[in-house]
Amino acid sequence: MSTHSQKDDCTKVQDLILQTTEQNWTDTDKRCIAEHLKECASCQYLLQSISVFEQELDPETHPETKPLPHIRVNAIRHMKRKKNCTGNAGILQRLFGWKVPAYQAAVAFFILFVSISIINAHKGVVRTEGISASKWISYRQQSRDYEATTPEYADSSQIGRNVLEDSLLFRSLMQSDYRHEIQKIDSVLASGV
Amino acid sequence: MTNTQSPIVSETDETLVGRIAQSDTLAFDEIYRRYSNRLLHYFYRMLGGNESLAQDLLQETCIRLIEKAYTFREDGKFSTWLFTIAHNLCLNTFRANKKFGGSVTDHSGSDTLKEYPAWDDQIDHDRFMRSLHKELVGIDEKKRSVFLLRFQEHHSIREISKIMDCPEGTVKSRLFHTTRYLSGRLRDYKEI
Incomplete structure (x- = not known):
C-alpha cells in the first residue's frame, strides 16, 4: 500500500518537475516536492539532473559558438530587397514567390518595347525605299498572271515585262494619293503605247 | 535620470x-x-x-x-x-x-537509476558537454528536440506539443524517458 502511494507521489512530482520550472510552482507544489524528495532518491536525482541540464544547455554559458556576422547582414539585405517589391509585384511575389521587383520588370518591358519599335522602324525604312519582300513577290505574281492571261504580251521583251512590273509597283505605292494619275497610266498601258 | x-x-x-x-x-x-x-x-x-x-x-x-x-x-x-x-x-x-538521424535503441526498459549519485558541483563542463552531445546524437531526433526545447529553451509542454505538432502526452513521455536516460548515462561525471 505504501509502495503504491510512493509511486503515485513519484509520478506527481516527476510531472511537476518535468512540466514546469521552479518559478511556476505553487507553494503547495513546493511543499509537496520538498517532502517527497526527502524520502525519494530517484526523484531527487532527476531534479538534480534537470538543473544541471538547464545550466549546461544555457547558450549564455557557451560563448564560443556564436552566429556568424554575415547571417545578419544577408538577412537585412534580403529584407531590403523584399521592401523594394511593391505594388503588384509584391502581391505576385507573395502569391507565386516571384522574385522580380516591380521596377526591374518595368525596365525589362521598356527595353523590350524600344527594341520592337526599332525593328519596326527599320522595316519601315526598307518599305519606303522600295517594297517589302512579300509584296514584291505578290506584284511579280500579278505580272506573271497578266502575262499568262494576255497572249500578245507573252511575246514581249524582258524590258516590256519590267515596265509592266514597275508600273504595278508604282501603282501600289501611289494608289492612295495619286488615284487619277494611276488611272491615266492604266489607260496609257491599255492603249499599248 | x-x-x-x-x-x-x-x-x-x-x-x-x-x-x-x-x-x-x-x-x-x-x-x-x-x-x-x-x-x-x-x-x-x-x-x-x-x-x-x-x-x-x-x-x-x-x-x-x-x-x-x-x-x-x-x-x-x-x-x-x-x-x-x-x-x-x-x-x-x-x-x-x-x-x-541516428537510430535509437529503446532505453525505457533499462533502469539507469539503480544508484542515485549526487551531481558534483565542479563538473568539467567541456567533458560533460562533449558527452552530452554524444549522447544526444545517439537518441531519436524527436526526443532530442523535446529535450532541448524543454531544458534549453524552457518551453512548456503545451508549447512543445504545438511546435512539434504532437499530443502533450507524447511530449511528456518523450521528455521523461529522455531525461531519465541521459541522467543515467551521464552519472559518471559525479566523480570529476
Whole structure:
C-alpha cells in the first residue's frame, strides 16, 4: 500500500518537475516536492539532473559558438530587397514567390518595347525605299498572271515585262494619293503605247 | 535620470514581428539579438555539433522569418512560432541527410537509476558537454528536440506539443524517458 502511494507521489512530482520550472510552482507544489524528495532518491536525482541540464544547455554559458556576422547582414539585405517589391509585384511575389521587383520588370518591358519599335522602324525604312519582300513577290505574281492571261504580251521583251512590273509597283505605292494619275497610266498601258 | 534604452528594446516579440512584416530592419535587428544565439545552439545540438550546418539553418530561419512574418497571428506566442520553423528545418535536414538521424535503441526498459549519485558541483563542463552531445546524437531526433526545447529553451509542454505538432502526452513521455536516460548515462561525471 505504501509502495503504491510512493509511486503515485513519484509520478506527481516527476510531472511537476518535468512540466514546469521552479518559478511556476505553487507553494503547495513546493511543499509537496520538498517532502517527497526527502524520502525519494530517484526523484531527487532527476531534479538534480534537470538543473544541471538547464545550466549546461544555457547558450549564455557557451560563448564560443556564436552566429556568424554575415547571417545578419544577408538577412537585412534580403529584407531590403523584399521592401523594394511593391505594388503588384509584391502581391505576385507573395502569391507565386516571384522574385522580380516591380521596377526591374518595368525596365525589362521598356527595353523590350524600344527594341520592337526599332525593328519596326527599320522595316519601315526598307518599305519606303522600295517594297517589302512579300509584296514584291505578290506584284511579280500579278505580272506573271497578266502575262499568262494576255497572249500578245507573252511575246514581249524582258524590258516590256519590267515596265509592266514597275508600273504595278508604282501603282501600289501611289494608289492612295495619286488615284487619277494611276488611272491615266492604266489607260496609257491599255492603249499599248 | 534619463532612459538611454531604445524604445524598441522594451517592445514585445509579437509587436516586433508585426513590424518585420512591414520590412522594419530595426525590429529584425532586435529579434535577431534576442533569438539568434538561442537558435544557433538549438541547431548546433540538434545536428550533433555540426556548426557550419547550424549556421546555415540559422540563416534559413532568418529568411523564413522575414518571408513569413505576415502569417504570424498576434494571439500566438512568437518564440513558439519561431521554434516551429526551426524544428521543421531540422526535420527537413534530417530527411535530406540521414546521417544525422541516428537510430535509437529503446532505453525505457533499462533502469539507469539503480544508484542515485549526487551531481558534483565542479563538473568539467567541456567533458560533460562533449558527452552530452554524444549522447544526444545517439537518441531519436524527436526526443532530442523535446529535450532541448524543454531544458534549453524552457518551453512548456503545451508549447512543445504545438511546435512539434504532437499530443502533450507524447511530449511528456518523450521528455521523461529522455531525461531519465541521459541522467543515467551521464552519472559518471559525479566523480570529476
